[in-house]
Amino acid sequence: MNSEIRSEKFQQIVVTAEQMRTLENRIFSAGMPVAALMEKVALKITQRLQKFLSENSITSSNKIGILVGPGHNGGDGLVVARELYFLGYSIIIYSPFSKRKELTEAHANYAISLGIPRASNIEELQTCDVLIDGLFGFGLERPITGELANAIDTINTWNKWVISIDLPSGIHTDTGEILGTAIRADLTLCLGLWKQAFLQEVGLDYIGIAERIDFDISLTDITAILGESPFLNRITSSTAIHSLPLPRSVNSHKYKNGHLLIIAGSKQYTGAAILAGLGARASGIGMLSIAVPNSIKSLLSSTLPEALIIGCPETEKGAILKLPEDIDLRRYQTIACGPGLTPEAQPIVETILTANCPIILDADALNILSKLNPFFTLSSRQSPTIITPHLGEFKRLFPELMELENNKITLAKQAAELTQTIIVLKGARTCIATPNQVWINPDSTPALGRGGSGDVLTGLIGGLLPPIILAEKPVESIVNSAVWWHSQAGILAAKERTELGVDASTLTQYLIPALIPFIKTRS
Numbered sequence: 275m276n277s278e279i280r281s282e283k284f285q286q287i288v289v290t291a292e293q294m295r296t297l298e299n300r301i302f303s304a305g306m307p308v309a310a311l312m313e314k315v316a317l318k319i320t321q322r323l324q325k326f327l328s329e330n331s332i333t334s335s336n337k338i339g340i341l342v343g344p345g346h347n348g349g350d351g352l353v354v355a356r357e358l359y360f361l362g363y364s365i366i367i368y369s370p371f372s373k374r375k376e377l378t379e380a381h382a383n384y385a386i387s388l389g390i391p392r393a394s395n396i397e398e399l400q401t402c403d404v405l406i407d408g409l410f411g412f413g414l415e416r417p418i419t420g421e422l423a424n425a426i427d428t429i430n431t432w433n434k435w436v437i438s439i440d441l442p443s444g445i446h447t448d449t450g451e452i453l454g455t456a457i458r459a460d461l462t463l464c465l466g467l468w469k470q471a472f473l474q475e476v477g478l479d480y481i482g483i484a485e486r487i488d489f490d491i492s493l494t495d496i497t498a499i500l501g502e503s504p505f506l507n508r509i510t511s512s513t514a515i516h517s518l519p520l521p522r523s524v525n526s527h528k529y530k531n532g533h534l535l536i537i538a539g540s541k542q543y544t545g546a547a548i549l550a551g552l553g554a555r556a557s558g559i560g561m562l563s564i565a566v567p568n569s570i571k572s573l574l575s576s577t578l579p580e581a582l583i584i585g586c587p588e589t590e591k592g593a594i595l596k597l598p599e600d601i602d603l604r605r606y607q608t609i610a611c612g613p614g615l616t617p618e619a620q621p622i623v624e625t626i627l628t629a630n631c632p633i634i635l636d637a638d639a640l641n642i643l644s645k646l647n648p649f650f651t652l653s654s655r656q657s658p659t660i661i662t663p664h665l666g667e668f669k670r671l672f673p674e675l676m677e678l679e680n681n682k683i684t685l686a687k688q689a690a691e692l693t694q695t696i697i698v699l700k701g702a703r704t705c706i707a708t709p710n711q712v713w714i715n716p717d718s719t720p721a722l723g724r725g726g727s728g729d730v731l732t733g734l735i736g737g738l739l740p741p742i743i744l745a746e747k748p749v750e751s752i753v754n755s756a757v758w759w760h761s762q763a764g765i766l767a768a769k770e771r772t773e774l775g776v777d778a779s780t781l782t783q784y785l786i787p788a789l790i791p792f793i794k795t796r797s
């Protein structure tokens with residue numbers, strides 16, 4: 275397997291602390307000496323640190339503090355300390371532990387023999403320009419307390435570069451939760467395989483920029499522990515792009531590219547229907563129909579001239595009262611329902627729940643669904659169903675699950691199992707769950723945290739589905755692609771317009787530009 279394919283595969287894998295421990299033990303039992311692996315890993319860390327130091331003009335005249343824990347994370351830190359010392363950097367070590375693991379102790383003794391200074395308290399590191407956090411990795415077992423907790427809290431008040439080895443010390447390897455207190459890193463170098471913490475929201479502020487340091491774990495070992503198709507996966511750009519309906523066949527035509535019906539909007543919320551329509555338009559959908567209340571039909575027609583706008587009878591308050599008598603839902607390969615509907619449109623949602631095509635439910639459709647016994651209603655459907663709640667909508671839909679669990683990966687998977695649907699649990703790290711697998715989108719931007727972003731995503735997912743349905747391909751892969759694409763547009767827009775400049779309308783204008791760098795155009 276060439277290194278590019280290998281690296282791509284590794285970027286998709288996510289492990290728990292237990293799985294990493296099992297994998298590590300398998301490597302050692304197969305004969306890899308622990309010290310050799312530590313040396314290999316720490317030398318790779320050192321190489322990456324050298325790049326960071328030179329990029330940030332940190333030279334031998336600057337001082338680098340190394341925080342050393344009692345375990346092998348500390349061992350990594352000490353190997354890094356020794357190597358940076360021999361490279362001429364000024365090093366000082368802080369390690370407030372009397373007992374350490376044997377290998378870590380050996381490296382500590384060697385550092386002392388070299389004359390590398392040791393700090394007796396954390397204040398002695400205040401003159402450092404960079405701190406390397408080798409306190410704890412995936413072996414953190416309990417909240418950090420006492421002098422060490424105080425030291426970490428002190429470090430977090432200093433305005434210095436902090437780089438964490440494997441994980442920011444103090445965050446839970448699996449949930450990302452803060453155990454007592456945690457190092458706030460600018461850069462975290464995750465060793466070997468991505469830990470679940472990197473795909474949770476709660477630890478993001480502490481992780482900073484996340485990079486993976488590969489140290490040649492064999493795929494055979496990984497498959498032995500995680501199986502052929504691991505339950506938890508990290509979406510990558512190549513898997514996302516691979517699922518998009520590109521390149522188009524040369525004899526493509528609008529019917530082959532599918533027909534989406536969006537049912538959205540009300541007199542009160544016209545924008546939601548427009549944003550969903552703009553999201554769908556960017557997807558390349560063959561034909562787009564949008565059912566809206568009669569009073570906003572002309573607005574939609576003028577905003578989306580390529581869409582077939584269906585005017586519907588409406589309630590006094592301007593919500594869709596019912597769909598036109600002559601509408602035939604069998605014409606559509608996908609129906610997306612919910613943005614801006616208002617709670618009055620319950621009869622519409624009840625109708626769509628009986629549709630024999632894939633449906634996407636979002637926003638008000640989800641709030642209406644939460645009153646319709648969602649577990650039973652959704653699991654009774656015969657066609658694919660995608661629901662796209664944010665956490666608040668998820669809580670309203672599945673309050674029972676929230677009482678038992680707070681790990682969003684577990685929550686999404688349980689909901690997908692119990693409803694036999696695809697759950698898109700939106701957030702800083704959106705989680706897509708089917709009854710058997712979970713994918714997480716690892717990159718996004720806080721710029722997307724504003725009204726209307728979700729409407730765009732609903733339209734984008736809706737627009738990408740029909741050609742997949744016509745081609746009889748798996749639905750979940752295109753949902754992953756849509757979530758990835760949506761966040762890439764947000765990232766590009768934030769880069770060009772700051773995180774304040776990504777309103778939902780602007781976001782729709784960045785969907786196509788965001789895709790272009792990833793697409794090899796037909797020569």
Ligand SMILES: NC(=O)C1=CN([C@@H]2O[C@H](COP(=O)(O)OP(=O)(O)OC[C@H]3O[C@@H](n4cnc5c(N)ncnc54)[C@H](O)[C@@H]3O)[C@@H](O)[C@H]2O)[C@H](O)CC1
Pocket residue numbers: 294298311312315316343344345346347348350375409410411412413414415416417418419439440441465466
């Ligand atoms: N996975 C690999 O193949 C490699 C991992 N490497 C590094 O090793 C650490 C994991 O090492 P381990 O010793 O298992 O755990 P830690 O270093 O994270 O520390 C565990 C150590 O700390 C004690 N402890 C746990 N919680 C607390 C607490 N709250 N207060 C005080 N002490 C605590 C615990 O009892 C252990 O003794 C991994 O992250 C990598 O950095 C190697 O590089 C080789 C490759």
Ligand SMILES: [K+]
Pocket residue numbers: 347407408409410411438439440441442443
């Ligand atoms: K660490």
